[in-house]
Amino acid sequence: MSTAARQHIDAAERAAATIPGIAADTPLRPIRQVGVIGAGTMGGGITMNFLNAGLPVVLVETRQEALDRGIATIRRNYENSAKKGKLTDAQVQERMGLIMPSLDLAGLADVDLVIEAVFEDMGVKESVFRRLDEVCKPGAILASNTSYLNIDRIAAFTKRPGDVLGLHFFSPANVMRLLEIVRGAATAADVLATSVALAQRIKKVAVVSGVCDGFIGNRMLARYGAAAQGLIHAGALPQQIDNALQAFGMAMGPFRMGDLAGLDIGWATRKRRAAEAGVTMAPIVADKLCEAGRFGQKTGAGWYRYEAGQREPIPDPVTAQMIGEYRAAHGITPRTISDQEIVERCIYALVNEGARILDEGIAARASDIDLVYLNGYGFPKERGGPMFHADQVGLAKVVQALQRFAAEPGADASWQPAALLVKLAGEGQGFF
Incomplete structure (x- = not known):
């Protein structure tokens, strides 16, 4: 890693x-005991952070077998660490x-x-938070592990x-x-300060975000994913896109990452956004995979196929x-796409959305955005994060590329360079 990036x-x-x-x-609230709702993969992993710091955890599930399974997984994780x-x-x-x-x-x-850490559905969150409002003591901090949903709406389900x-x-x-800490419109100063201090106690890198769909990380990821999806429509294949971005330094390409996370998650999010906006969902190839029951590694096929018990992605002729x-149904004649174009479109889409997030005050500083991408999304450390990388490339060059993409026939409006990006580039400035 370069000295500058470090x-x-x-x-x-x-x-x-x-x-x-x-x-x-700001005086902090004492945290002596923590509660976690949901003993699945996420709830169990969250629980371990507090156990590691010596904090007792009340782990809640609705069914005994789910609770037993979650606790057994935590034990197995610890026993594996003991073996090592x-x-x-x-x-x-x-x-x-x-x-x-x-x-x-x-x-x-x-x-x-x-x-x-319950199901990512506003109705489910509502029932949980209304009940927490009844059972939790005054001064208890009530937190959601949601990755997209509106914290202000969730907070409104309580009287606190x-x-x-x-x-x-x-x-x-x-x-x-x-750890993305999402600050609601009403979140008290001591609640936020306590959460940031607690993050350090459980050895997390905490970044504070404002409220918007997907917060900092997943809001940017949606644009990155859309750029990758556009490349599929235009003529590239998943393995070329993944290989180009992995050669750039990403820990995993977007299609391998999608298969690992589960394609049904993004599918559900796209449906929710379309329903909330009252529009018909624009079809993309990922929807076709989901309609065919190809959700990724967990179903043995997604963008790639997977041999039983193996995680190695195998390019699939079915995909x-x-x-x-x-492409045929949408009248698209595929073209040859270079690895350089793949990297520019995907990484500059991240930078452009990051600039909007910064301009809107969702992130306090450009370096916070870099921390999110370095620690949560596998961005290469030697490049310092997407915003630092953009500075190294030169913002004028980034703006020129975005203007070129925005000028293409049928280009999505999100390719238009963010106002802050244009302003900084015009002044010969960078984010740092």
Whole structure:
């Protein structure tokens, strides 16, 4: 990694702990006991962060078998660490002993912080938060692990919106360093300050985000994904796009990442957004895969196919055929696309949306956006993050490329360069 990138990342981590508008000496709420709702992959991973820090966790599930399964997974994770010599058997027992299982939300009456990790649906969140409002003690922090949904709407389900915020962990939550802390319109200063301090206690890199669909990371990811999808429609195949971005330094290309996360998640999000906007969902190739039951690794096929028990992506002629059929149905003549164009479109789409997020005040500083992408989305550390990388390339060059993409026939309006990007480039400035 270059010295400049290393210095940038170190400075970014120091700066992220400072929250605009909140005094450094804001008194913190004591966090002695935590509640987690949901013992699935996400809930179990979130729980481990607190057990590792010596904090007892009330782990709530609706069914005994789900609770037993979740606790067994946590134990297995710790036992695997013990086999590698990272923990002693005594430490495994000590951590497991901090779990207090419960089948009722009433078990959360004494916790200082509760994090829900339930299904990503506003109706489900509403029922949980209305109940938390009844059972949790005054002053308890009520947090949602939502990755997209509106925190202000969630807070409105309670009579204590000042106690509500988003704590968006990234999967696997016991491994990934990023924690997006989502500040609602009503979130109290001490709730936010306590959450930032707690993130340090559980060894997370915390970045504060404002409220918007997808917050910082997933809002940018939607544009990155749309750029990659546009390249599929135009003439590239998933493996070419993934290989080009992995050669740039991304930990995983967008289609491999989609298969790993589950294509049904993005499908559900697109349907929700179209319904909320009252418009018909524009068809894309990913929808065709989902309609065919190809959700990625968990179903053995998505953009790629997977041999039983293997995670290695195998290019699939069925996917190529579906892409070909989509192009024919939409009158698209495929063209040859260079790896350079792939990288420019996908990375500059990230930068452009990052500039909008910065201009809207969703992120406090450009370096916060870099931290999100470095710690949550596999952006190459040697490039310092998307915003730092854009500065290295030169913002004028980025704007020229975006203008070129925006001028193409039928181009999406989101390719128009962000106002902040145009302003900085025109002044010969950078984000830093």
